[in-house]
Amino acid sequence: MAYHLALRGARVTLVDVAEPGSGVTARAFSWINIAHTDPHAYQDLRQAAIGDWHRLEAELDGAVTVNWTGALSWDEDLGETERLVAHHAAAGYDVRLVTGSEISDLEPGLIAPPRIAAHAPGEGSVDPVVATRALCAAAREAGAVLRFGERVAGLMEAGGRVTGLALEDGEIAADIVVMAAGVGSADLVRGVGLDLPLRVSPATLVRMRTAGRLVRGIVCSPGFEIRQAGDTLMLSAAGYIDETPENGPMAIGRRVMEAVRSGVRGAQDIALIDAVPGWRPMPRDGAPLVGFMPGIGGLYLAVMHAGIILAPVIGRLAAAEILDGRSEDALQPCRPERFDL
Numbered sequence: 001m002a003y004h005l006a007l008r009g010a011r012v013t014l015v016d017v018a019e020p021g022s023g024v025t026a027r028a029f030s031w032i033n034i035a036h037t038d039p040h041a042y043q044d045l046r047q048a049a050i051g052d053w054h055r056l057e058a059e060l061d062g063a064v065t066v067n068w069t070g071a072l073s074w075d076e077d078l079g080e081t082e083r084l085v086a087h088h089a090a091a092g093y094d095v096r097l098v099t100g101s102e103i104s105d106l107e108p109g110l111i112a113p114p115r116i117a118a119h120a121p122g123e124g125s126v127d128p129v130v131a132t133r134a135l136c137a138a139a140r141e142a143g144a145v146l147r148f149g150e151r152v153a154g155l156m157e158a159g160g161r162v163t164g165l166a167l168e169d170g171e172i173a174a175d176i177v178v179m180a181a182g183v184g185s186a187d188l189v190r191g192v193g194l195d196l197p198l199r200v201s202p203a204t205l206v207r208m209r210t211a212g213r214l215v216r217g218i219v220c221s222p223g224f225e226i227r228q229a230g231d232t233l234m235l236s237a238a239g240y241i242d243e244t245p246e247n248g249p250m251a252i253g254r255r256v257m258e259a260v261r262s263g264v265r266g267a268q269d270i271a272l273i274d275a276v277p278g279w280r281p282m283p284r285d286g287a288p289l290v291g292f293m294p295g296i297g298g299l300y301l302a303v304m305h306a307g308i309i310l311a312p313v314i315g316r317l318a319a320a321e322i323l324d325g326r327s328e329d330a331l332q333p334c335r336p337e338r339f340d341l
Contacts, residue, residue, distance in 0.1 A: 001178050001315050001318060002135070002139040002144050003135040003136075003138050003315060004316055004318070005178075005323070006142035009323075013145045013146075015147045015165060016147075016150075018148065020146075021130075021133055022129075024183075025129060027203075028280075028308050029225065030308050031124075031309075032050065032124050033071055033309065034088065034095075041287055045313055045331075046306065046310065047093060049309050049313040050123075051313075053126070055312065056135075060134055060135075063134035064130070065126070065127075066125070069123075069216060069218060070119060070122070070217045070218070071123040072103065072118070072119050073221070074114045074116065074118060074220075076222040078114060078116055081116060085118045094121060095120040096119060097118065098117055100115060103117050107216060109265045111262070126308065127229070152181075155189065157192050157296070160296060161296065161297035161298045162296060162299040176298050176300055176322060178322070182280070182281045183281045186198045189301075192299070194296070194341050196283075197285075197289075198281055198289070199281075199282050199284070200279050201281070202240035202278065203238065203278055204275050204276065204278075205235065206257070208235075208253075208260070208270045209233065210234050212266070213231055214228065214265070214266050223259040224260050225237045239252065249275040250272070250274075257271075280305055281304065281307075289304065289334060290303075290304070290314060290318060294336060294337040294341060295341065300318065300321075300322055318331070
């Protein structure tokens, strides 16, 4: 958001309690995907995001690099895999069913490949911390002021309008405040009488050390969801249960590691580095919350579960809405006013 607004010539101040990318961003699996979920109201946005990630790569001249490895996925019920592929292919997305020999060519390391799987060659992954820091640097070069290590205590309000940020030590006046604080957004807007339909959706990022590259692309199976983030680093996205010894993040990490050992050739010697939970925001109906908040002026919301996937397209469209005063049709399924706030 800061990058796109500053690039358009807006006077931008970005405030974060910590360094960029040090919160839930650093605990994201960062799979830029479309085909693994049921079609939904904001499907076109996710599809547009693929093109916008390519745009960012070109604009930032290599500072952001997406690993366009493609993704191979299947459900325990292969009929469900067939259904998802048919839905997405009918909508024009580049995904198709692949069979045994093709699967083995794509991922020769799979010990027991399924009979069929969905292959989305245009999907990929990104290092979310590197991308965030590159965007911050580009925003600064475009004139944005970056203030890290400063906590926002609340929103300033006058005459039914948000007028800036109250910090623990000082204030920042603003014509418009963009709230993009993930799960922290709910607490910040509650001070001006707004109740966001937002819950925490925790997940666990598991990091494992490998002797080499064991998979070529992103592999999402009933037993594990993995990708190589480097020659000797494998990432996995997993669920979150609680903090007990038997179900805490490290216990989940060990179970993921055993599943990978059982499913991927050469994985017997992998080692668990760590497993950390990330507190992701989840709007009540799953769709993003993007747009000017109803009932109060000067406050624009940008909070969503698929934040890394959608970041470049939301940044581009929201900047146009904020600076040009127009409503982008692609963002209509995301409007906050669909809820009684």
